[in-house]
Amino acid sequence: MRRWIAIAALAACAAGCGGKSGGKQQVVFWQFWPTATVTPIVERFEKENPDLDVVVEQLTWQAGQEKIAAAVASGKVPDLVALGSTWFPAFAHQGALADWTDSSATLQDSLRLWPMASMDGRVYGLPWLGGTRALFYNKELFARAGIDSSKGPETWTELFAACQKVNALGGGVSGYGANAGERYVLFKKFMPYAWSNGGTILSDDMKRVTFDSPANVVALRFYLALAAAGRTDQQAAIDLAFKQGKIGCVLSGAWLLKQIPKDAPELRYGVCLVPRPDTGRHLSFAGGEILSTFAKSANPTGAWRLARFLTRADNALVIAREQKSVQPAAVMPADDAYFLSHPEERVFLDQLASAVPTPNHPEWGRMEAAIETAVEEALYKRLTPEKAVAQAAHEIQAALASPQASSSSPRPGAR
């Protein structure tokens, strides 16, 4: 008898618990972080907003984009979604996302990375978290090679000299770790040098190709020199070799800050800004996550309130602190206690402040592939740096001139 009551109660819950419970409005939120990290933040939000009930679903980076695309196609979209910055242009371009230009106007000064969340001058989401690349260097190898290991290389000249000296140590040790052999990665490792050297990809209005420039040729020549003073490999293998103490310098992400204490607690390493050319700046690649709602979402106001809460500096910092691979997109106070006590993460926060997001152009996927192919052809010595840069510029021009991305629907903001 008792069992039957339990089953009946379960059945009643299954029927009733899914919808609005106790007069609360539901906010369905799709995101990528482990529930253990996100749940406490969401619970605080629910306490502050007793009329809202947040349902969190965790996506994976492998299948997430397909799942979101399928949701848009079927019309069964969540209220709030975290989008990877590389996916953003495709979703924004095709009118799937709601326009937040007006509501976000007051937040312009409290959040950074707005270009990442905008397209054609309209804002389609709030920048939530930012990820960038900085230079990791092995202090022990630096010391063995007779280089001052108290600070990282500041300029290209210093970086190249350090890589050469470390590379000369031999015994399976490489000066630099350069990427090759897989898609979607090499771009993020080459462009920081190009940007630091004043190079660009498109004009600011995204109407002209500006990639074929002496600045980019020089940057590519420098990247090839770095690769020659080290090894070329896939990202996971480079990270592993760095943790094993076999690589002197490498551009990598803040995820290493979480992995190294776990996988290689003995490793003595430092982090510094991407080295600059003698006359240039320390620029890096900016990626990250944007919180957006869909044009067809059931609860856009609830989504906005949740997005606003999540992007607040203190809440975004919770994720940065636990996961390390990202920093808050919110502008942090210069004397923030956490970053003062975590200098490596501070480097990433500083690097992010000047980092360059990729252009939110609907054909961006083709442009990125064009740059990666060209750099890789140069790495494999099939093209000279000049020809590689010219070839990439030619392909980018083709993407500008004959778009392939579907644009059958007007964007909400363009109406």
Place this chain on the structure above:
Amino acid sequence: MRRPGDLGLAGWVFLSPWLISFLVFGLYPIAASFLLSFRDYSPLSAGPSPYVGLANYAEALRDGTFWHALRNTLFFTFGTLPFTTAIALGLAVCLDRAFPGRTIFRAGFFLPTVVSVVVLSIVFRGLYAPDGPLTGLFQAFGVRAPLLDPRTALPSIMAMDVWAASGYYMVIFLAGLKSIPGELYESAALDGAGSWRRFVGITLPMLRPTFLFVLVVNTIRSLQIFTEVFIMTRGGPLDSTLTVVYYLYDQAFYRFRLGYASAVAYLLFAVTLAIALLQMRWLKLAGAKE
């Protein structure tokens, strides 16, 4: 009087679990993607997807990357097929005889089939890594890391595929060997035929239906190679491992061009069908029973 082929209600009921799932998850997507291949469709686009006729097909046929991917796929298929078949047959013949420990060998060679391709790919990516356990072997051939060299990346994946697939086809050949009547071998032996003569004169011709099955199934599977590429190289370096299915995946789920990707899928289907028909004719079994 019930006609042959008339299943009756009970027959349909028993068939229904498979039939319904086939109609919903098999036939419907096949038909829908065929219709999609004539449209400019993006899952993100709110508006209608315009009918573009054969434009998607025309674009694929003009696209050098598609042809490059098709060349890679054909190279993969016809580069692995002879090795997989020969090794599977050789193993089957060896393991058909009775000797102690036979079951262990059979199970051992079949084992890769049971393991997920994803796991195999990750393991092999480690084996092929520059500091991996086989580095010395590769360096003897002047290659530092097979997956990072555009000349050796695809052959490396092919080698793994041969290793992983041979065991499965070995089992099929073993079943084929079991169906050959022992009397044939006995009388041939009485006539003085040696073991090589018996293999060429009896085993090979009698295995013809098995060969057809192995060839066609292996060809279809190889033409659809995707997972290994997805895990190990993502099409790189320099598109040297870009296959047709990886190309269409990239178009469908990174560029959201589902219409174009569907057209590529149907072009691959046409190629597959043509090759399978040629294989059947070649083995002179086109009209024979399955």
